[in-house]
Amino acid sequence: xxxxxxxxxxxxxxxxxxxxxxxxxxxxxxxxxxxxxxxxxxxxxxxxxxxxxxxxxxxxxxxxxxxxxxxxxxxxxxxxxxxxxxxxxxxxxxxxxxxxxxxxxxxxxxxxxxxxxxxxxxxxxxxxxxxxxxxxxxxxxxxxxxxxxxxxxxxxxxxxxxxxxxxxxxxxxxxxxxxxxxxxxxxxxxxxxxxxx
Numbered sequence: 001x002x003x004x005x006x007x008x009x010x011x012x013x014x015x016x017x018x019x020x021x022x023x024x025x026x027x028x029x030x031x032x033x034x035x036x037x038x039x040x041x042x043x044x045x046x047x048x049x050x051x052x053x054x055x056x057x058x059x060x061x062x063x064x065x066x067x068x069x070x071x072x073x074x075x076x077x078x079x080x081x082x083x084x085x086x087x088x089x090x091x092x093x094x095x096x097x098x099x100x101x102x103x104x105x106x107x108x109x110x111x112x113x114x115x116x117x118x119x120x121x122x123x124x125x126x127x128x129x130x131x132x133x134x135x136x137x138x139x140x141x142x143x144x145x146x147x148x149x150x151x152x153x154x155x156x157x158x159x160x161x162x163x164x165x166x167x168x169x170x171x172x173x174x175x176x177x178x179x180x181x182x183x184x185x186x187x188x189x190x191x192x193x194x195x196x197x
Contacts, residue, residue, distance in 0.1 A: 001095075001191075001192060001195045001196055002196070003112050004112050004113075004194075004195040005090075005091045005097075005098060005103075005107060005112055006097045006098070006113075006116065006187075007104040007107055007113055008020045008100070008103075008116045008118060009099075009103075009104060009117045009118070009163055009169070010099070010100070010117065010119070011119045011120060011125060011164075012125065012129070012143075012147040012148050013125030013126065013129040013132075013144055014120035014124070014125055015118065015120065015128060015183075016118040016175070017033055019118055019175060019187070020033070020097050020099045022180065023097055023184045023188055027188060029094070029095045029097060030097070031096070031097040031098075031099065032090060032096060036083050036101050037052055037055065039082070040086075043082055044078065046075055054075040054076045054078070055076075055080075055154070056151075056154050058076050058157055080158055083101050083106075087103050087106045091110060102154075102155055102158045104168055104169065112195070114170055114171065114194055115168065115170050115171070116169060116171045116172070116173070117164055117171070117172045118172075118175050119174055120175045121174070121176060122144070126144055129143055129144055171190060
């Protein structure tokens, strides 16, 4: 196949990360998800917990000791800028699957990108969260609401658009229609057709 980058966005609890890993494995490429936070921590003096907070919230500051005292920088802006740089570099260097982090937006000018959004009915997402985190239905519903609100706010702040905006994606699919494995198989067939030599 030709060089390709698959940018996968997903609802929290819809199985997007699991499907993305299956797709990457079937295609023999890397899947990048939490990788971005690790890379940002390497490139800043920030703690991992601060970098994760800055990824999701605006206006998070961190201090850097300089010769003339403490200098404070907007870590939120730096984290987003570094994520864009890392995503662009990965897309340039290798075929891969990138999960979340507004990858579809950062790569929107490239012709070798397929942007996918994976969603699911709320009941299915709550059940997945209960199983994944071993929590009650009530707690899973709270986690779902909190995480979805935070992810929507982050994506809106970074891109000016909504995560599930159909105009920013080439493919949107309900993960419960076929289940995770068959959904990954279906996505792979589309990728193979789109990027065949």
